[in-house]
Amino acid sequence: MFRLLNAILVLGLLVASYFIYNLEHSTRSGEREIERLQARIKEERESYKLLTAEWSLLTRPDRIQHLAEKHLKLMVLTSGQVIGPAELETRLPEEHLILPDPEAADPIGDVLKKMEEAEQ
């Protein structure tokens, strides 16, 4: 009688301890995962901040203006260049489209080249 009870208890102990250690183990690894992820979140936040700051630095209006003056032929927008949807039909400039040739090796490059030629 006692022997059977003991046997059951020992067995129960073994089973219970197996599950507990299993649980303990997964909890530990879960905690490590949380820690790791939080560190990564922090890192990502830091780099996000750094990148937004850098974006701000690179999109400084004076820098954009300087680059535009150097590389583009742009002018200050005058009132005559702004039109409403109603006038769209009568005000569209006549321009033949330059379509990319899908067979060419560098279709977009070709279009850009053609546009430059057309401008000159």
Place this chain on the structure above:
Amino acid sequence: MSVMLKGQKRIRLIICGFALCFAIITLRLGQLSLWPAGVEEQQGELAEAEKLPRPDIVDRNGVVLATDISIPSVYADPRKILDVDETIELLTGAMPDLKTSDLRQKLSQKRAFVWIKRQINPRQKEIVHNLGIPGIGFRNESRRVYPMGRLAAHVIGFVDVDSHGLAGIERYLDGRGELYKASLAQPGLESAMPAALSIDVRVQHAVADEVTHAMGQFRAEAGAGLVLDVNTGEVIAAVSLPDFNPNDPKEAQDKSRANRFSGGVFELGSSVKTVTFAMALDTGVTDLTKSYDCRTPLQAGRSQIDDYHATRRILTVPEIFTHSSNIGTAKMALDVGIEGHQAFLKKLGLLERLRTELPEAAEPLFPRRWSRVNTMTASFGHGLSIQPLQLASAVAAFVNGGRLVDPTFLKREADGAGIVSRRVISEATSRQMRYLLELNVKEGTATKASVLGYRIGGKTGSAEKVIDGRYSGDHRLTTFVGAFPMDEPQYVVVVMLDEPQPTPETYGFATAGWNAVPTAGKIVQRIAPLLGVRPKLSPGDAVKLAGKTEPGTAGD
């Protein structure tokens, strides 16, 4: 039997003892697993929590103007370094500006911590990290950076090395009390709301660029520009030149670089006539059909009040405005009376310090004992010094239907919540003021502000500066205050130039009409598309535009 009993008792005792021990262990285990001890949690934060975290500052469209970034610094633990020579070789290879002798001295010490290099860039960190030298580590230090540099520096302000705000909005953020700091200090709450300014960086740059250009062209000592939303009171652009770089705020100490749009008061000259006209029209002592005799100079105490653009004839009220007649304006102010004049200035807040979020707010200057002469001179802007921002906010009230809105440097809610306004003139007077301002650009002193397609209205001012206690004819402060579009004004523009010089292109003139006014016109042309103001071209304008084939170049 007794032996049995004795044995059973002993066993029971032992069982009880074991049961107790196991119960204690179980309880302790349960306690530990349910309420984990909070010992190890704090460690990670300590390294960086030396400085107070500050919220980011962004413009009205969310562009970052100020942010904290953590910058890595390299340190060494000399006790853990295996080979000093190899370490030095590797470090100098990665960071060539390090000195070998310094490094050797540092690494030979018997200490646990020495800085190798403070504040390196992310690329250098990557390189050093990949070298994997034992005993070399990184520690992050947070630093305030202003990626836009000088842009809007006077509004943003700057901080000291310990991240305490010293000027501008940075100072204001410090002053917002413990609540604001507490919401930031929570380590988990890293996405603390940024402080959104009312400034639009694109408009700010356009204004700064045009004012810089004008300062160069007219060799002016200083300049300022303001763009104010007339309905919300938001300051869209606030420029004061020369300015400083908040990343290196040493030059901000220089007095000539101080904030001029709110941190200084000036005699703004004839621009202040807008106030006198609004007062005279609103109190009903005059109307647009009345005329005043401007043939002879007006005696004021021991001196005379005369007109710069003297006409020597009887002028109607609109003519007084467009010819900027001091005589006529002074007469109108006298009709209102000393008390009425003072009361109106007080109602507009021109006699007290205008307080916005910026700590830089100068107190107006005016005579404590206000006589008839003071009313006469103050009517055309002499003897009354105010912040340019005060004039901008008064003119905003004159054109927006008569409500004075407190100006702000912080973004207001889109639905208009939180706007405090009070009526200062009637809507009818506001309509008359719009008419006068637009008339002045059409045919008065401010014709050079006109931009085809945008209905601009405004008033000029060319005040003589006081040099050694006397008004000097050669040193002028020229201003333009205006609004656009005049059919439904949305923005007020103020341009101020300090001591512009005559140039050949201005035929030797240095009054506002030749420098501040065309600058304002260029500003409107550049910012109107940014602010979504649609140009309206009359058929006549369209013809003029078609004939005009010399548009300015970018940044002109």
